[in-house]
Amino acid sequence: MGNCKISGDPSLAFIVEDRYGHRISYLRVSITDRCNERCHYCMPAEEQTWLPKAEILSYEEILRVIRAGTRLGISKVRVTGGEPLTRKNALWFMEQLGQLEGIRDLGLSTNGSLLAKPGNQGHSLTVAECLKRSGVRTVNVSLDTLDRATYEKTTGRDFLPKVLRGIEAARAAEFESIKINTVLMRHRNEHELWDLVEFAREKNLLLRFIELMPVSTTQVLTEENFLSAAEARKLVEFRYGKLEPVPEFRTNGPASYYRIPGTDQKVGFISAMTNLHFCETCNKLRLTCEGKLRPCLGSHLEFDLRSVLRDPAMTDADVERFFLEVVERKPEQHDFRNQYQPGRRMIAIGG
Numbered sequence: 375m376g377n378c379k380i381s382g383d384p385s386l387a388f389i390v391e392d393r394y395g396h397r398i399s400y401l402r403v404s405i406t407d408r409c410n411e412r413c414h415y416c417m418p419a420e421e422q423t424w425l426p427k428a429e430i431l432s433y434e435e436i437l438r439v440i441r442a443g444t445r446l447g448i449s450k451v452r453v454t455g456g457e458p459l460t461r462k463n464a465l466w467f468m469e470q471l472g473q474l475e476g477i478r479d480l481g482l483s484t485n486g487s488l489l490a491k492p493g494n495q496g497h498s499l500t501v502a503e504c505l506k507r508s509g510v511r512t513v514n515v516s517l518d519t520l521d522r523a524t525y526e527k528t529t530g531r532d533f534l535p536k537v538l539r540g541i542e543a544a545r546a547a548e549f550e551s552i553k554i555n556t557v558l559m560r561h562r563n564e565h566e567l568w569d570l571v572e573f574a575r576e577k578n579l580l581l582r583f584i585e586l587m588p589v590s591t592t593q594v595l596t597e598e599n600f601l602s603a604a605e606a607r608k609l610v611e612f613r614y615g616k617l618e619p620v621p622e623f624r625t626n627g628p629a630s631y632y633r634i635p636g637t638d639q640k641v642g643f644i645s646a647m648t649n650l651h652f653c654e655t656c657n658k659l660r661l662t663c664e665g666k667l668r669p670c671l672g673s674h675l676e677f678d679l680r681s682v683l684r685d686p687a688m689t690d691a692d693v694e695r696f697f698l699e700v701v702e703r704k705p706e707q708h709d710f711r712n713q714y715q716p717g718r719r720m721i722a723i724g725g
């Protein structure tokens with residue numbers, strides 16, 4: 375198994391560690407490359423094509439991969455896309471996931487537009503309530519702006535009212551946590567950071583500001599539209615005073631959290647581009663919807679697990695071996711700062 379270490383642990387069945395000491399416990403699973411929105415940084419206008427259905431992993435195939443992962447110490451799964459709730463029977467799939475032994479933390483990333491719709495259980499529950507009943511603990515909702523026109527300009531859809539209803543539905547469903555993910559964009563939402571902080575405080579949501587990453591196409595990230603987390607922090611501090619770091623507060627991901635002075639509110643910053651230590655605590659692998667296992671979002675490395683899954687001669691032990699080989703190939707850090715040329719759209723990788 376080369377350099378990849380597997381060790382026993384009293385609380386986990388295994389800990390899988392790569393050659394740089396990253397302990398892999400988290401699998402982010404994209405179940406579709408389709409979406410009902412068209413965020414320009416994720417799905418540029420010139421690249422709006424979908425994968426044929428036969429190329430997408432079936433739910434059974436995805437469950438087989440996740441089961442193999444749990445046998446190797448994966449305990450957290452976050453389902454994403456595209457927009458995961460647009461895939462047929464997504465709620466059924468979440469229910470299956472909620473029953474898998476070994477998963478202690480199940481989450482979903484969504485644009486929020488479908489959370490308030492009726493779910494599939496006799497239509498008396500919302501989608502959010504069905505997710506909660508399936509065992510979903512955390513829901514991450516993308517929200518870059520509270521201005522309807524800016525929302526439409528950014529996502530290609532006039533969905534802000536639906537998304538706000540979705541957030542209310544998620545609050546009513548009482549998830550353990552609801553996070554709001556805001557991509558920072560100069561000239562687009564830098565003047566709204568305070569409003570987003572107030573909104574999150576009022577609704578008791580955990581707000582995180584995310585630096586724009588150079589995925590999808592080369593036009594996504596430019597000198598002109600990049601707003602760093604440090605600048606965003608200064609903008610927030612201009613109104614609220616010096617933010618207090620809360621290093622002990624972690625949510626199983628790469629955000630650094632700060633407290634707004636004089637309040638209990640924490641705000642996170644995900645600074646993939648400017649924090650040189652960003653990758654040190656990475657604990658993640660990604661499964662794309664067509665079955666590529668990726669050791670890192672910011673690297674072109676990806677490995678075709680689908681051909682293993684669809685080969686009748688391959689056993690679950692082969693799936694596990696494949697998994698470990700990908701862990702072994704995990705890079706020390708992402709390549710985003712090295713003149714990175716995007717190879718794939720974010721929507722096709724799974725954010």
Ligand code: SAM
Pocket residue numbers: 409415416454455456457458483484485514515516555557584585586587588589590594720721724725
């Ligand atoms: N549709 C769901 C949503 O919007 O949350 C899940 C998939 S989306 C690809 C996951 C996350 O990736 C979103 O929070 C989105 O803002 C983020 N994202 C997409 N493209 C990005 C980029 N170029 N830079 C930074 N974040 C990006």
Ligand code: SF4
Pocket residue numbers: 409410411412413416417455456457484485516529721
């Ligand atoms: Fe769709 Fe989410 Fe990508 Fe926007 S960020 S296009 S909502 S997948």
